[in-house]
Amino acid sequence: MHISLAAEKIIEFGPIAITNTILVTWGAILVLVIVSWFATRNMTAVPGKLQNFFEMIVEALLNLVESITQDRKKAEKFLPLVATIFLFIITANWMGLIPGFETIGLKEIEHGKEIFKPLLRSPASDLNTTMALAIIAVISIQVAGVASIGFFKYFKKFFNFKGPIDFFVGIVEGISEIGKIVSFSFRLFGNVFAGGVLLAVVSSLIPILVPMPFYGMELFVGFIQALVFAMLTTVFLQIATIGHDGHE
Amino acid sequence: MEPETMKLLATALAIGIGGLAPALAIGILAAKGMEAIGRNPEAAPKIQTAMVLAMAFAEAIAIYALVIALIIKFVA
Numbered sequence: 001m002h003i004s005l006a007a008e009k010i011i012e013f014g015p016i017a018i019t020n021t022i023l024v025t026w027g028a029i030l031v032l033v034i035v036s037w038f039a040t041r042n043m044t045a046v047p048g049k050l051q052n053f054f055e056m057i058v059e060a061l062l063n064l065v066e067s068i069t070q071d072r073k074k075a076e077k078f079l080p081l082v083a084t085i086f087l088f089i090i091t092a093n094w095m096g097l098i099p100g101f102e103t104i105g106l107k108e109i110e111h112g113k114e115i116f117k118p119l120l121r122s123p124a125s126d127l128n129t130t131m132a133l134a135i136i137a138v139i140s141i142q143v144a145g146v147a148s149i150g151f152f153k154y155f156k157k158f159f160n161f162k163g164p165i166d167f168f169v170g171i172v173e174g175i176s177e178i179g180k181i182v183s184f185s186f187r188l189f190g191n192v193f194a195g196g197v198l199l200a201v202v203s204s205l206i207p208i209l210v211p212m213p214f215y216g217m218e219l220f221v222g223f224i225q226a227l228v229f230a231m232l233t234t235v236f237l238q239i240a241t242i243g244h245d246g247h248e
Numbered sequence: 249m250e251p252e253t254m255k256l257l258a259t260a261l262a263i264g265i266g267g268l269a270p271a272l273a274i275g276i277l278a279a280k281g282m283e284a285i286g287r288n289p290e291a292a293p294k295i296q297t298a299m300v301l302a303m304a305f306a307e308a309i310a311i312y313a314l315v316i317a318l319i320i321k322f323v324a
Contacts, residue, residue, distance in 0.1 A: 005323050067297060183308050190311030193318070228304040235301065 001204045003197055007126040008117040010106075020118055021126035024101075028091045028123065061086060061230070068234045078237050081140055085133065086230035089124060093192060093222030096122025097215060102196060124192035124225075127185065134184035137233045138177060145240030154240070180236065184229065191225045259321040266313020273306035 007019035039054045047055055061083045066075035095101075105118035123129045145154040158177075160170035195218045203211045281299035285292045 003322055005318060064297075067294070183305075186315055187304065187308040187311050190308075190315045194311070194314050197318070224300075228300070231297075231301055232304065 001200055002116045003200065005127075005193070007121060007128070008105075008115075010117065010119065019126065019128075020105075020121040021123045021129055024095060024120050025092065025123045025129065027120075028088060028095055031095070032087060032091055057087075058083065064231065065234050068231070069238050074238075074241070078144075078234060081137075082230045082234050082237075085137065085233060086226050089133070089188065089226035089229055090223055092123040092129075093226060094219065096125065096192065096196070097199075097218055097222070102200065122192055122196055124188050125196050127189050130185040130188040130192075131181070133188070133229070134181045137184060137229075137236075138181050141180075141233070141236045141240045142177075144237050148241040184232070188225050188229060191221055195221055255320060255324070259317045262320060263314055263317040266316070267310050270306050270310035270313075273309075274303050277302050277306060 007021040009017040009019050010023065011018040035050075036054070039050045043051055058079075062075055062079055065078050065082055066072055069075045069078065101120045101122060102118045104120070105116055107114060108117055142154075158170045158174045160166040199211060199214055199218060202214050277299060281295055284295045288295075
């Protein structure tokens with residue numbers, strides 16, 4: 001039973017390598033694009049089944065964002081980023097549970113040892129993917145803060161010269177922004193990677209029937225982690241755009 | 249002790265001790281959340297949202313411990 005923290009490289013063009021998680025990321029993008037193309041062509045005022053289903057999802061996400069921002073217009077501005085994060089992560093996580101992932105692959109000889117390289121692997125089980133999502137989210141939060149309350153007013157939060165304690169608090173705020181990147185990426189990575197390891201171990205011990213509740217748990221965890229990533233992004237966006245003296 | 253033994257011990261201790269505090273934190277959060285919902289059932293959706301959010305933060309610490317345990321076991 002092979003367990004590798006790093007994603008395995010499938011194709012290499014010199015310094016650029018395509019890993020199995022990149023392949024599945026492209027697959028997730030393809031799934032989302034095709035499904036949304038089908039859902040949004042020939043849109044009618046009284047929606048058909050697929051359009052209705054996606055209208056439900058978009059409305060649920062908009063209501064979730066609005067419940068945090070308390071402002072419809074702001075919620076509509078935040079929705080594209082938050083909904084994309086949610087839909088991509090949930091598609092990626094649930095696709096990673098399809099049978100064949102992390103089991104069908106190539107046996108290769110590398111450094112004289114024979115290792116097994118699965119062809120497909122859940123994208124969020126690769127720290128690169130989750131780190132990229134986290135960096136995108138945190139940079140978008142900074143950009144949204146600057147765009148809504150102005151460059152100097154936003155960065156006054158980090159460079160606060162009103163007094164020695166406020167100065168220290170500003171520095172801690174800056175460090176906590178970096179901490180957000182770490183916490184976003186490791187939360188998603190840890191949950192999905194550990195879930196994959198758990199499924200591999202349980203399936204290798206008793207492959208019949210017993211893995212079923214674990215698959216159920218992984219479905220649930222995949223949904224919750226997508227929701228938590230999206231909700232936390234919304235909360236931090238809201239905090240960044242209300243200004244420093246909003247909570248004095 | 250040989251390095252292999254220490255590695256196994258370190259892996260087990262990392263996740264064992266590291267899961268203690270987050271479990272307590274999530275339990276306290278859930279308890280307070282249920283108390284709040286019991287007192288004011290109308291505000292249940294708001295309380296639920298905030299509770300799940302706070303639990304995500306607490307769970308993240310357990311995930312950090314798990315990642316360290318996995319790194320010790322499979323990479324170092």
